[in-house]
Amino acid sequence: MAQTTSPVTDRAHQAAKRYIYAWGGGTAEGSGGMKDLLGGKGAGLAEMSLAGLPTPPGFTITTEACNDYFAAGEQLPSGLWDDVLQAMAEVERSTGKGFGDAKNPLLVSVRSGAKFSMPGMMDTVLNLGLNEATLQGLVALTGNERFGWDAYRRFVQMFGRIVLDVPGERFDHALEARKHARGVQLDTELSASDLRELAEEFKGIVREVTGRDFPTDPYEQLDLAIKAVFASWFGKRARDYRNFNKIPHDLGTAVNVVTMVFGNMGDDSGTGVAFTRNPSTGEPALFGEYLTNAQGEDVVAGIRTPQQISNLRDDMPAVYDEFQTIARRLERHYRDMQDLEFTIERGRLYMLQTRSGKRTAAAAVKLAVDMVGEGLISKEEAVGRIEPAQVDQLLRAQFDRAAIAQASRVAKGLNASPGAAVGRAVFDADDAVDWAGRGERVVLVRVETSPDDFHGMAVAQGILTARGGATSHAAVVARQIGKPCVAGCAELVVDYATRSARSTDSGVAFKEGDWISLDGTTGEVYLGALATVEARFEDQPELQQILAWADEIRRMEVWTNADKPEEAAQARSYGAQGIGLCRTEHMFREGERLEIVRGAILVANAATRAKARAAAGETLDADESEAVARFDAAMSTLEALQQGDFEGIFRAMDGLPVVIRLIDPPLHEFLPNLEEQLVKVTRAESVGGASEEDRELLATIKSLHEQNPMLGLRGCRLGLMIPDFVRIQTRAILNAQIAVKRAGGNPIAKIMIPLVGHVNELARTRQLLESEAKAVEAAAGVEVDYKFGTMIEVPRGALTADEIAREADFFSFGTNDLTQMTFGFSRDDAEGGFLLKYVEEGILPVNPFQTLDDAVAGLMKVAVDKGRATKPGLELGICGEHGGDPESIAKCEAIGLDYVSCSPFRVPVARLAAAQAALVSMAERDK
Ligand code: ADP
Ligand code: MG
Ligand code: MG
Numbered sequence: 001m002a003q004t005t006s007p008v009t010d011r012a013h014q015a016a017k018r019y020i021y022a023w024g025g026g027t028a029e030g031s032g033g034m035k036d037l038l039g040g041k042g043a044g045l046a047e048m049s050l051a052g053l054p055t056p057p058g059f060t061i062t063t064e065a066c067n068d069y070f071a072a073g074e075q076l077p078s079g080l081w082d083d084v085l086q087a088m089a090e091v092e093r094s095t096g097k098g099f100g101d102a103k104n105p106l107l108v109s110v111r112s113g114a115k116f117s118m119p120g121m122m123d124t125v126l127n128l129g130l131n132e133a134t135l136q137g138l139v140a141l142t143g144n145e146r147f148g149w150d151a152y153r154r155f156v157q158m159f160g161r162i163v164l165d166v167p168g169e170r171f172d173h174a175l176e177a178r179k180h181a182r183g184v185q186l187d188t189e190l191s192a193s194d195l196r197e198l199a200e201e202f203k204g205i206v207r208e209v210t211g212r213d214f215p216t217d218p219y220e221q222l223d224l225a226i227k228a229v230f231a232s233w234f235g236k237r238a239r240d241y242r243n244f245n246k247i248p249h250d251l252g253t254a255v256n257v258v259t260m261v262f263g264n265m266g267d268d269s270g271t272g273v274a275f276t277r278n279p280s281t282g283e284p285a286l287f288g289e290y291l292t293n294a295q296g297e298d299v300v301a302g303i304r305t306p307q308q309i310s311n312l313r314d315d316m317p318a319v320y321d322e323f324q325t326i327a328r329r330l331e332r333h334y335r336d337m338q339d340l341e342f343t344i345e346r347g348r349l350y351m352l353q354t355r356s357g358k359r360t361a362a363a364a365v366k367l368a369v370d371m372v373g374e375g376l377i378s379k380e381e382a383v384g385r386i387e388p389a390q391v392d393q394l395l396r397a398q399f400d401r402a403a404i405a406q407a408s409r410v411a412k413g414l415n416a417s418p419g420a421a422v423g424r425a426v427f428d429a430d431d432a433v434d435w436a437g438r439g440e441r442v443v444l445v446r447v448e449t450s451p452d453d454f455h456g457m458a459v460a461q462g463i464l465t466a467r468g469g470a471t472s473h474a475a476v477v478a479r480q481i482g483k484p485c486v487a488g489c490a491e492l493v494v495d496y497a498t499r500s501a502r503s504t505d506s507g508v509a510f511k512e513g514d515w516i517s518l519d520g521t522t523g524e525v526y527l528g529a530l531a532t533v534e535a536r537f538e539d540q541p542e543l544q545q546i547l548a549w550a551d552e553i554r555r556m557e558v559w560t561n562a563d564k565p566e567e568a569a570q571a572r573s574y575g576a577q578g579i580g581l582c583r584t585e586h587m588f589r590e591g592e593r594l595e596i597v598r599g600a601i602l603v604a605n606a607a608t609r610a611k612a613r614a615a616a617g618e619t620l621d622a623d624e625s626e627a628v629a630r631f632d633a634a635m636s637t638l639e640a641l642q643q644g645d646f647e648g649i650f651r652a653m654d655g656l657p658v659v660i661r662l663i664d665p666p667l668h669e670f671l672p673n674l675e676e677q678l679v680k681v682t683r684a685e686s687v688g689g690a691s692e693e694d695r696e697l698l699a700t701i702k703s704l705h706e707q708n709p710m711l712g713l714r715g716c717r718l719g720l721m722i723p724d725f726v727r728i729q730t731r732a733i734l735n736a737q738i739a740v741k742r743a744g745g746n747p748i749a750k751i752m753i754p755l756v757g758h759v760n761e762l763a764r765t766r767q768l769l770e771s772e773a774k775a776v777e778a779a780a781g782v783e784v785d786y787k788f789g790t791m792i793e794v795p796r797g798a799l800t801a802d803e804i805a806r807e808a809d810f811f812s813f814g815t816n817d818l819t820q821m822t823f824g825f826s827r828d829d830a831e832g833g834f835l836l837k838y839v840e841e842g843i844l845p846v847n848p849f850q851t852l853d854d855a856v857a858g859l860m861k862v863a864v865d866k867g868r869a870t871k872p873g874l875e876l877g878i879c880g881e882h883g884g885d886p887e888s889i890a891k892c893e894a895i896g897l898d899y900v901s902c903s904p905f906r907v908p909v910a911r912l913a914a915a916q917a918a919l920v921s922m923a924e925r926d927k
Contacts, residue, residue, distance in 0.1 A: 016077065020086075029046070040114070041111060056352075058257050058258035063114070066252035112255065114252070130152050147262070160202060261348075264295040272290025272344075274289070279360065364386055383915050391908050396521075414487045416485040422461060422532065426442045426513075433455055437459075446474070448466070463477075464492075467490075484519070558902070561902060562582060579649065581901055600635055606631075607632070658749055664755065677697060680694060715755025763807050766807055791811070791814040797863070798818070798859040799866075802866035811875070878900050
């Protein structure tokens with residue numbers, strides 16, 4: 001358990017420990033820093049009291065009491081009850097009222113309050129301490145009979161539902177029936193005698209459901225309510241919420257007992273909720289709502305339509321001024337936007353809660369920048385407060401607000417993966433592929449998805465499911481492939497037979513081919529194709545400001561993985577400081593090139609063998625000479641094309657480093673699939689004969705077939721077996737560099753060799769490459785500056801990094817392969833198959849291809865230490881997909897990498913995450 005500060009004042013206690021912290025009358029025993037022990041609500045109430053703000057007196061029973069209660073088998077720790085009685089006596093003294101006193105009754109609320117605000121915990125019980133006797137006192141004191149009965153029926157209703165587990169609808173129905181009988185709409189229109197009868201009816205319901213009379217002894221009410229708060233800590237909703245949000249189960253909840261103040265005493269009373277700034281835009285103006293003559297949750301429960309907080313200025317000017325002053329003070333005090341709850345009792349304002357308010361991504365960024373401008377927080381704090389996911393959100397397309405306002409809403413589900421998607425509804429993954437193949441934009445609608453639907457998800461604009469939560473297959477995969485997703489839309493009935501869906505709530509339906517729009521940021525689904533607005537980075541000065549501050553803070557550079565000049569330019573506009581991975585084989589697949597590459601591969605082995613024989617002084621026969629000629633012709637065409645590609649990239653990244661990886665994948669990836677070719681040839685044979693070309697292709701595919709291509713002839717192995725790949729790529733890179741330089745540019749080339757496991761692989765490749773480089777230099781008559789390095793992605797490479805570093809100027813961690821090989825998982829098989837189950841069932845905490853696994857990070861650390869021991873100036877980066885994942889970026893910072901490299905769209909997120917990681921490591925060093 002985290003450390004708690006020592007109490008401001010001591011307090012005598014009967015229990016073995018001090019479980020109680022009281023506040024009131026301008027002072028408090030606890031303080032805002034004691035969230036662990038007092039929970040967020042208790043700490044806020046203490047802090048507001050210390051600040052002299054008007055808070056009704058009360059006390060907090062600590063989270064420790066909750067934990068001890070469970071440790072003792074759901075028994076209050078001995079002595080605690082005596083301490084509660086003592087604290088109640090103090091509240092009685094400071095309010096001048098008596099708990100259970102029929103003349104001048106003290107009433108309290110009993111409120112749960114954990115360290116983190118948690119929906120799913122127990123609701124608050126108001127007006128506790130009421131019975132027929134104290135009710136009479138309340139009526140006599142206020143002279144307001146209706147108010148008294150309203151307070152009482154609310155109490156029976158709340159206590160019955162929350163503490164005694166009576167189904168809430170029983171009370172709701174009774175209330176509705178009564179309003180109906182009286183011909184009124186609002187409960188404020190019921191008379192005192194209506195409410196009295198209703199209270200009787202409620203008590204009857206309690207008796208019927210629980211088999212006991214409604215408790216009249218205030219102390220018994222208090223005892224039951226405290227235990228109900230404790231019990232709610234392990235309620236199902238609370239437990240699920242903690243599981244989902246990774247909140248530990250052993251924190252416990254505190255209980256707050258707070259003197260009641262009444263917002264339902266007439267038109268000079270009221271209750272409300274307000275944010276100190278606009279939580280949706282960040283505008284610096286009070287934002288909230290209130291209701292006059294109302295209590296507790298009436299505002300949020302939608303019983304009556306609440307008023308804008310700005311109207312309070314006209315309704316009760318003095319109260320409004322006071323509230324505004326308090327809001328400002330609290331914001332300055334907490335140095336963050338606050339979410340406030342207040343009640344006005346006969347013109348007097350009381351503060352009931354303060355906490356940091358939840359906000360949208362746009363508000364978060366604006367608030368943080370404004371608060372730095374106001375001198376409220378530092379740049380570091382501003383950077384620390386933005387969540388990387390919020391940056392991501394701000395860069396995705398969003399629906400036009402005006403379009404949303406006019407749209408017809410179908411349903412609402414879980415906002416599983418952010419972004420706006422528009423497409424025509426399809427109900428099957430194969431259909432999605434067909435439609436998309438015809439150039440249609442589609443949204444895939446399923447009851448739930450399975451790995452079998454992946455191909456459909458991949459071509460869809462977005463995914464909508466009726467079942468499954470935020471960690472369902474649909475949600476996980478959607479986030480992974482960056483598609484908007486609304487999951488678990490329970491109100492949606494999906495009917496595959498008729499290819500249609502209908503919401504049971506709104507009644508709105510759509511069928512295959514209808515346009516729908518889904519908002520993965522809010523979970524909302526609309527009918528029709530809503531207009532979207534591109535999120536333009538250039539138009540978001542506040543986001544740019546935050547990232548500029550992040551740039552000042554971070555130690556690691558942020559590079560990008562880009563294969564094309566357009567991608568490089570995009571990444572550069574997002575702030576990329578180099579290319580950490582340029583995959584040359586992607587250039588092999590484009591358009592006409594694939595044919596040329598295939599042509600080369602068909603004769604690659606024969607030509608390579610023949611060249612070796614010629615080099616040994618043997619004479620070649622005609623077939624051999626022809627293979628060599630065909631091969632060389634294809635390769636030199638490729639070389640020229642690649643040189644053009646590299647020139648484009650160097651120009652786009654002028655002045656910044658570009659790491660180019662030589663050919664990596666197994667050759668079969670460039671050829672047709674074995675089965676398809678076999679079928680093609682066999683079919684052709686049966687109707688007269690296959691072409692020579694097709695048979696040759698089939699033979700080559702067969703000869704290149706491997707059991708485990710991922711562990712077969714690829715990476716540096718390929719370059720060593722067919723050295724011409726290394727030769728032409730080296731020439732293309734260096735000649736591109738020479739050309740761009742001659743044109744006045746500043747190209748910075750780094751050539752990277754993949755999949756090295758043994759230093760000899762790298763040394764041999766290097767010899768090959770250097771002799772080619774010398775030839776290029778000789779031919780051009782200039783010296784070319786380039787760096788030579790390797791990927792570390794084979795565990796043996798990591799473990800022998802000290803040897804490998806002798807041959808390398810830089811290392812780049814290829815964590816996709818390193819993860820595959822460390823776990824012994826084939827990524828494609830794992831992610832499409834058992835891995836999801838592994839994560840669901842907790843066999844693995846996370847998908848290691850998404851978040852860098854600690855053992856893999858450990859291997860990297862070994863490689864970093866060994867590499868730097870050999871070569872202190874060795875440059876170290878990461879180019880696996882982990883380079884764009886904030887949690888993994890934090891691990892890279894800890895390992896001491898020089899840069900992370902990620903896809904262009906992740907660059908802004910990585911800039912922020914790298915700064916946050918640097919802040920954490922600075923804080924750790926300062927400890
Ligand atoms: P939550 O954690 O759901 O916000 P709270 O404990 O804050 O629950 O209680 C909900 C509402 O009940 C508050 O917003 C406030 O309006 C009302 N409330 C709680 N305690 C009191 C009190 N002592 N006097 C008047 N109203 C109260
Ligand atoms: Mg509250
Ligand atoms: Mg690799």
